[in-house]
Amino acid sequence: MSYDVIVIGAGPAGEAAAYLGRELGASVAVVEKELAGGECPFWACMPSKTLLAAATRRAVGADYPWERASRRRDWMISREDTDYPSDAGHVAGLEGAGVRFVRGEARLVGAGKVEVRSKGNGPQTLEGANVIVAAGSAPVIPPIRGLDEAGYWTSREGTSLRELPSSIVVLGGGPVGVELAQVYARFGVKTVLVEGHDRILPRDHPRSSEVVTDQLRTEGIDVRTRVHATAVRTGGEGRILEMSDGGAVEGAELLVAVGRRAPDLRAMGLEEAGVELSERGTAGPDEQLRVGPGVFLAGDAAGGLMFTHVADYEGRVTVAAAMGHPAKADLGSVPRATFTDPEVGAVGLTVEEAQEQGIDAFEVSQDFASSARGFTLEPVRPSSGPILEGVPGHVTAVIDRGRGLLAGAFAACPGASDLIHEAVLAMKHSVPVAVLADAIHAFPTASRVFGGVMVEATKQLG
Numbered sequence: 001m002s003y004d005v006i007v008i009g010a011g012p013a014g015e016a017a018a019y020l021g022r023e024l025g026a027s028v029a030v031v032e033k034e035l036a037g038g039e040c041p042f043w044a045c046m047p048s049k050t051l052l053a054a055a056t057r058r059a060v061g062a063d064y065p066w067e068r069a070s071r072r073r074d075w076m077i078s079r080e081d082t083d084y085p086s087d088a089g090h091v092a093g094l095e096g097a098g099v100r101f102v103r104g105e106a107r108l109v110g111a112g113k114v115e116v117r118s119k120g121n122g123p124q125t126l127e128g129a130n131v132i133v134a135a136g137s138a139p140v141i142p143p144i145r146g147l148d149e150a151g152y153w154t155s156r157e158g159t160s161l162r163e164l165p166s167s168i169v170v171l172g173g174g175p176v177g178v179e180l181a182q183v184y185a186r187f188g189v190k191t192v193l194v195e196g197h198d199r200i201l202p203r204d205h206p207r208s209s210e211v212v213t214d215q216l217r218t219e220g221i222d223v224r225t226r227v228h229a230t231a232v233r234t235g236g237e238g239r240i241l242e243m244s245d246g247g248a249v250e251g252a253e254l255l256v257a258v259g260r261r262a263p264d265l266r267a268m269g270l271e272e273a274g275v276e277l278s279e280r281g282t283a284g285p286d287e288q289l290r291v292g293p294g295v296f297l298a299g300d301a302a303g304g305l306m307f308t309h310v311a312d313y314e315g316r317v318t319v320a321a322a323m324g325h326p327a328k329a330d331l332g333s334v335p336r337a338t339f340t341d342p343e344v345g346a347v348g349l350t351v352e353e354a355q356e357q358g359i360d361a362f363e364v365s366q367d368f369a370s371s372a373r374g375f376t377l378e379p380v381r382p383s384s385g386p387i388l389e390g391v392p393g394h395v396t397a398v399i400d401r402g403r404g405l406l407a408g409a410f411a412a413c414p415g416a417s418d419l420i421h422e423a424v425l426a427m428k429h430s431v432p433v434a435v436l437a438d439a440i441h442a443f444p445t446a447s448r449v450f451g452g453v454m455v456e457a458t459k460q461l462g
């Protein structure tokens, strides 16, 4: 019952920590209260990307009914013949690597002491020299009058639905809201997207927001921005959402996708394990993501950028640090991607953010529709839409003039989620813009558009 490392939560962060821990020779126990694998494979990344891919085939005219999309999504989340996904593959993987897998809800009850409660069994206590808290996040449910009574979906219902509603209101225009809105609309659901900020994807480059907004509107989605939900009631098509501009929108269902929050670290017992928490219940991690003696935070639970690739990275950093290796979290060039059609990719700072940080920065942008790659692709439009134009989009770079380096890169175009990695690598290793300009990019790719932006940036650097 005593381990080098105890991991709380078997999502991407916990799994990565457990596997690397075993490779480093650690004895590892993982406690999971629900599904090994966490949110990503069953309720989040994988089902949403599977449905988006199906929706894209349908949007370009393939005979692709919802039943087929739903069945493929069910296969993806290991739920073919059941109502609930199976995590047997994840558990077998962990156990095969020599990890002790414990099903139950974990809580720290002292330094290196983790109490596990599970249905039908009394509590058991595991002891560990190190504890990695990788307990994920939960959807934020805003305090809107009438919301609980009227009922709503979170992203779980939004990705696992088997029957399409006739209409839906999606509250929240971040990546989750826009991706799912596009899925529903492409399968013929009347869709309204409501965002309080002045644009959807508010954390992305404004041109990316513009490109995706135009595409969603072309597909018939009613995109409302700068409006807040003030109340919800049943009626009309099912649920009526009243808004701050005095208007109201209706849907048979209401999906709440306004963000996610890290777990309550106080309730998880971190103070009892010697971790100092702020009044708000947050902990300040060091560069190894250690928040107290032998206690680490990884993934969504750490409260930073909530992505699977960040969770995986942090899981590996924390377990390496726990095992005495000089691991250090470098989160300076984390890619961000939204898998709408067209995709959105981003890394680093916008020109405004860079200038706020005192960087002498400028921006270079290339319209995608008038690039060679853009010309070759036909925009995804209703069949009556124009065909004699390129796919809309942009590739934009933010340049640190003083250092001749990239400070950020942004793209909205087919392939943007892959394209962005050239910039990730360049930022991580301080590759000069002039070197990127000199690199040969294959014709006609989105990457070549980025190469052209680098050539222009080099000219402007003089």
Ligand SMILES: Cc1cc2nc3c(=O)[nH]c(=O)nc-3n(C[C@H](O)[C@H](O)[C@H](O)COP(=O)(O)OP(=O)(O)OC[C@H]3O[C@@H](n4cnc5c(N)ncnc54)[C@H](O)[C@@H]3O)c2cc1C
Pocket: 008, 009, 010, 011, 012, 013, 014, 031, 032, 033, 034, 035, 036, 037, 038, 039, 040, 043, 044, 045, 046, 048, 049, 104, 105, 106, 107, 134, 135, 136, 137, 155, 159, 176, 268, 298, 299, 300, 301, 306, 307, 308, 309, 310, 311, 339
């Ligand atoms: C709809 C949607 C789509 C997304 N798409 C993408 C995408 O395309 N790409 C991307 O990078 N990210 C995406 N994300 C984000 C991604 O899913 C998360 O960032 C990722 O799952 C975080 O991994 P994690 O290990 O930190 O947490 P989780 O995956 O949430 O896993 C945490 C685990 O801890 C367990 N747990 C919690 N408390 C306890 C406890 N006390 N005891 C025992 N177990 C506990 C939970 O049951 C859970 O299994 C998406 C999110 C959503 C909602």
